[in-house]
Amino acid sequence: MKHCEYQQIDPRALSTPAPTPTLPPQHAVVEEEKKGETARRKWEVFPGKNRFYCDGRIIVAQQSGVLPLTLGLILVTTVLFFVFDCPFLLKHLTVFIPAIGGVLFVFVVISLLQTSFTDPGILPRATPDEAADIEKQIDNSGSSTYRPPPRTKEVMINQQVVKLKYCFTCKMFRPPRTSHCSLCDNCVERFDHHCPWVGNCVGKRNYRFFYTFIVSLSFLTVFIFGCVATHLALRAQGGRGLMFALQESPASAVELVICFFSVWSILGLSGFHTYLVASNLTTNEDIKGSWSGKSGAEDTGNPYSYNNIITNCCSVLCGPMPPSLIDRRGFMPVEESSQTVATEIELATKNEINVCQLVLCVSVFVCMAHHHPPLGGQLSGLCSVLCWLMSKCTQGTKDLLESASRSPCPQTGKPQTVSTSCPDSIDPADQAVTFNPAVTSDPDPVAVPSLKCGGRHHSHTTSPPDEPRQQHHHHNRHHKTRSARSSSKRAALHISNPAYNFSLSPPTSPGLGPSHGIGAEDHVRDSFAALH
Amino acid sequence: MAETHSLQDMRQQAAIAAKVFIQRDYTNGTVCQFQTKFPSELETRIDKQQFEETVRTLNNLYAEAEKLGGSSYLEGCLACLTAYTIFLCMETHYEKVLKKIAKFIQEQNDKIYAPRGLLLTDPIERGLRVVEVTIFEDRSLGR
Numbered sequence A: 001m002k003h004c005e006y007q008q009i010d011p012r013a014l015s016t017p018a019p020t021p022t023l024p025p026q027h028a029v030v031e032e033e034k035k036g037e038t039a040r041r042k043w044e045v046f047p048g049k050n051r052f053y054c055d056g057r058i059i060v061a062q063q064s065g066v067l068p069l070t071l072g073l074i075l076v077t078t079v080l081f082f083v084f085d086c087p088f089l090l091k092h093l094t095v096f097i098p099a100i101g102g103v104l105f106v107f108v109v110i111s112l113l114q115t116s117f118t119d120p121g122i123l124p125r126a127t128p129d130e131a132a133d134i135e136k137q138i139d140n141s142g143s144s145t146y147r148p149p150p151r152t153k154e155v156m157i158n159q160q161v162v163k164l165k166y167c168f169t170c171k172m173f174r175p176p177r178t179s180h181c182s183l184c185d186n187c188v189e190r191f192d193h194h195c196p197w198v199g200n201c202v203g204k205r206n207y208r209f210f211y212t213f214i215v216s217l218s219f220l221t222v223f224i225f226g227c228v229a230t231h232l233a234l235r236a237q238g239g240r241g242l243m244f245a246l247q248e249s250p251a252s253a254v255e256l257v258i259c260f261f262s263v264w265s266i267l268g269l270s271g272f273h274t275y276l277v278a279s280n281l282t283t284n285e286d287i288k289g290s291w292s293g294k295s296g297a298e299d300t301g302n303p304y305s306y307n308n309i310i311t312n313c314c315s316v317l318c319g320p321m322p323p324s325l326i327d328r329r330g331f332m333p334v335e336e337s338s339q340t341v342a343t344e345i346e347l348a349t350k351n352e353i354n355v356c357q358l359v360l361c362v363s364v365f366v367c368m369a370h371h372h373p374p375l376g377g378q379l380s381g382l383c384s385v386l387c388w389l390m391s392k393c394t395q396g397t398k399d400l401l402e403s404a405s406r407s408p409c410p411q412t413g414k415p416q417t418v419s420t421s422c423p424d425s426i427d428p429a430d431q432a433v434t435f436n437p438a439v440t441s442d443p444d445p446v447a448v449p450s451l452k453c454g455g456r457h458h459s460h461t462t463s464p465p466d467e468p469r470q471q472h473h474h475h476n477r478h479h480k481t482r483s484a485r486s487s488s489k490r491a492a493l494h495i496s497n498p499a500y501n502f503s504l505s506p507p508t509s510p511g512l513g514p515s516h517g518i519g520a521e522d523h524v525r526d527s528f529a530a531l532h
Numbered sequence B: 001m002a003e004t005h006s007l008q009d010m011r012q013q014a015a016i017a018a019k020v021f022i023q024r025d026y027t028n029g030t031v032c033q034f035q036t037k038f039p040s041e042l043e044t045r046i047d048k049q050q051f052e053e054t055v056r057t058l059n060n061l062y063a064e065a066e067k068l069g070g071s072s073y074l075e076g077c078l079a080c081l082t083a084y085t086i087f088l089c090m091e092t093h094y095e096k097v098l099k100k101i102a103k104f105i106q107e108q109n110d111k112i113y114a115p116r117g118l119l120l121t122d123p124i125e126r127g128l129r130v131v132e133v134t135i136f137e138d139r140s141l142g143r
Helices: A002-008 A025-036 A067-092 A096-117 A128-138 A207-235 A242-248 A250-278 A283-288 A309-317 A334-351 A353-371 A373-391 A395-406 A414-421 A428-434 A436-440 A466-481 A483-495 A498-504 A521-530 B002-013 B048-065 B070-081 B093-116
Strands: A050-053 A058-061 A152-157 A160-167 A179-181 A186-188 A193-195 A200-202 B016-023 B118-121 B130-136
Touching: A058 A096, A058 A200, A067 A096, A067 A207, A067 A250, A096 A200, A096 A207, A128 B016, A128 B130, A207 A242, A207 A250, A207 A309, A207 B070, A242 A250, A250 A283, A250 A309, A309 B070, B048 B093, B070 B093, B093 B118
Parallel strands: none
Antiparallel strands: A050 A058, A152 A160, A179 A186, A193 A200, B016 B130, B118 B130
């Protein structure tokens, strides 16, 4: 079984890394295929669950989460402020009020858009060569039974032992502080959390944008709240009363309500992240308690901290901006066809699951009908239900479909050996990779049109899991019906269980009041689901 | 590209014998550093000192890219004041150093590695995870 896998991932069959005009003969077929069409950009074959706009310049998560709501709330509140409060305050106070409001608003919107549309630090998946090399290194004992790669590797970082986990999806040992986001299906460097409010992961590259966003939003909220309160107070002067003021300016009441409920959670979140920045921690590490010694191990400090608040802040917020590693707008080199084919096959397999489901249904039906002719009709209905259920299942089922579909419709002789002799493979994505040489000579034409749907890249049409999507829908309903309290939930999503945080974080985190405790429970699970 | 003329010729004749991956070295944290340990597969092809020198220079270049100093703080603060819109127009310090690194690797390939039937791949093409060294079959030695 191990041998079959190594045969499949044969480095010799794979191409050279740098582009050249001439190629070895076995790639001639694929080369012609590639020359026939316009060169594709890398974002078009990106394996993660992201969507791309403006020809790869903008990247967002698959689900936009509540980003429209966030933008809407900010826009509505600020527009109401400018229309209803600013004229009065301009006349009675100073021109600086709308000026400051304007500047803050611009800062908030720009940093929000940057947080949402920037690559958070996605690590590209390992090439098949690398994956094979890692497996060879681990399993060099030469045993005949297939052992999965061990899941952890220990390294010493600043005299402290840190465990690196192996990511089965990305086929590599994750660098320290990297985590795999299940919603985006990517490993993200310095993973903080997946924020539904901005509709993207927050990681190494966009943490500073996120921090700027929440800090400027706190200022904006406090500013608007203060200005609106001043406005109403001025109107209510002279014994005319608050009700009179509210009647004259009803929009102010709306702003007051929104700001009042937002300010606590936003201020709390800003405070929490300021603490994280000062101690060079991520939300993920703080929640898991990686460095707080909760597991009882002594001498577990944060190995990444510079033990100086200023240095920590500077390194996180003002450090050099790392480049995007996924090179979205780069063109696919023709010679990386096997890699493309690998990803295309993964995509094609996902897109063809409907076809495979049908084939599976038919084959199951035929088998059953052969054994129980009277039950054939009832079983066809059962088959269609079964297919629908299978479409909602995880990778394991996809593996089953692939192997079942390959046997009735083989493209070359090789897949037969794969499907029958590697039953213990942990990750069916391995199977997709192992199909490389088998399909290099016969690339799937279905993959080509499926990738050209508008400007978007749908890589996971039917495959797993719909559970986060359903969770998000549940989220959205929650938030839309309880928009007034939505901001408190916002804090809960990020902070999860404050009671947990109380036990871990030092007393420098304000705003985590007991008001957030209740009602946060149902979101703890969701936020934990987002935090891989 | 001019620098791959010799490599192209070689590649037309040579097939890939093996690929060696130099992994990241995390002993100093998350900064981009590669292990300087000399892989055994390259023993017959290149001098150990030469190879370690290449990797060490690469490490120094990456350290320069990620250095926290006056200029990087200035760039960061300026970017913050302009709501990071400056990143849309200006090339960051890191990107400038990456260009330097690309040139360095190209140079090393031309001068040292190509004549020995080896090829270094720029780590940025592998997501800064590994330095990939491709070993070509050495026809001259009758292998």
